[in-house]
Amino acid sequence: MKYAKNILETIGNTPMVKLNKLTEDIDALVLAKVETFNPGNSVKDRMAVKMIEDAEADGRLKPGGTIIEGTSGNTGMGLALGAIVKGYKLICVISDKQSKEKMDILRAVGARVVVCPTDVEPTDPRSYYSVSKRLAEETPNSWYVNQYDNLSNTAAHYEQTGPEIWEQTEGKITHFVVGVGTGGTISGVAKYLKEHNPNVKIWGVDTYGSVFKKYHETGIFDENEIYSYVTEGIGEDILPKNVDFSLIDGFTKVTDKDAAVYTRKLALEEGIFVGNSAGAAIKGVLQLKEHFKPEDVVVVLFHDSGSRYVGKMFNDDWMRERGYLDDEITKAEDLIKDHSDKPLVTVRTEELVSHAIDRLRKYKISQIPVVDVDGFVGSLDETDLFRSYVEDKDIADKPVREVMGKPFPVVKGATSIDEVSKLFSKDNQAVLVDLGEGKYHIITKHDIISSIK
Template identity: 85%
Template sequence: KCIFVLADKQSKEKCDILRAVGAEVVVCPTAVEPDDPRSYYSVSKRLAKETPNSWYVNQYDNPSNAKAHYESTGPEIWKQTDGKITHFVVGVGTGGTISGVGKYLKEQNPNIKVWGIDTYGSVFKKYHETGIFDEKEIYPYVTEGIGEDILPKNVNFDIIDGFTKVTDKDGAVYTQRLAKEEGMFLGNSAGSAIKGVLQLKEHFTKDDVVVVLFHDHGSRYVGKMFNDDWMRKQGYIE
């Protein structure tokens, strides 16, 4: 029996798919402080305490998150590129992927560069560059799956070489472009990731092997990024 706690900005399809396979879904407001009792962080902790014999996954701070990517995703990328990878680019949310993969890759070759894709409204980029957790950076954003208003323990800033921020509009537009131009039906964070790669292009040479990881599937965004009426309402397309 699973209870999923998520913010109200997450797509309706995510909730519908979870309920379709028997999960309980609890939706919480996005625009509240992380320590607000109504936030999805607080509600998930409370439900874990109130539910007998339950386990609180805590994907933000549970070290098994990064460890899974260290033991599986990292070796897979290293093997499939024959150790030729020079850059790893990926969206950062809980931090598990970038930290686990980045740690493994840098152990194989310390010269590999690890770049995180962040979004506007998130604290990651400024914190990485200055060490300052700036609450003025925090505001609600549309992009799903990347960026945070907290510092998850799974984000290992020491192995990240840099961040680039992608706007909500660019993330949505490039999610559509990946489907229409490349035939890749992917999630919202994939659009942000490929736009981030393009923003970072001056860091790459023609001989580099750049791996960008896409986290999600387009079926979760049919009512949003793949719906032109929604895109027009957001002001993302004419």
């Protein structure tokens, strides 16, 4: 009989899959190492178990102990499998930009999940780096994993992932492309491959808002490079010890939008349902195509499963909110189609200015048309209202007609965006769209800017 003694024995030996449609313009064989076939559905299973076993061996992790780690979700899942099989408790500290699915999955496998803000410095006591360390200090019989600086991370990929890739390509691999986060995967695989063939090129995929690419090219840790980004699982605002820059030949950066769009393309055009960093990785391959020759064998690694991003990259509303869906927006009516069912907020000439202010606040808007029995006769803008208030503190009790400006221009729904844009000026902050049958909607500068792809 053939069976695994426990779920941990099923980790590894993931398939290599040829990519076809997305890579048809690349003059090389492009193969994907699909790590979602691991039991925890990500490449992180490999290093999670290795880190646990090494900590057990040298006494850092003792029987009945508590494992504590800051994670984007996938390492937490791998640690959870190890904790369940080996009898440990687990606390996962996760940033609030990670998908709800990741948090729910961690709780489903018994982890306690602590959520921290994303937009803080690594040294901030609220960051998930700091909170992880603090919990480890406060929790008796605990072990702080620290996947960023724990070199068992790199060792796992040197011992497992690298040899698998070498064997599966029969040593013909010429390029390895992978997203870089903690650095364990790229460094471990690179070390193994370069030992067997120093000519293999190693490319890291970075994201905008991360320091890796510039640091690799210049040796400068530029804090101006650090800002918030959407892409999950790759990029950092620190330099983990697991990133061995001497083994990496170069980096390419991929935008949040491209990472999200190509995550969906992998599912729709290749039938490979993988996560956000995989979208970044395949876009990175496409950006590097001039480096490949017809006889080359390019391997790209896909870290995790698309099931962890159902509420994000695979959700049309989430994608549309961020301008990631390439809907054709050419006319005025296209700009407001997602909220055209909402009524236009207006104020009447004889209402008090305080009423208009209440409406601006209630609906979180900055401009409001003024109407009387004949139709649109004026407008109010929060900037003008503020200026008027500075000059006259009693303005709130005056009728709107005494402070209103000129009415907003009105256009038909079929008016081009170019024509609508020309109507905006320092003195005019909005345009009204006539949708017919007495129905109107408002277009602001924000709507115009949001339509820019």
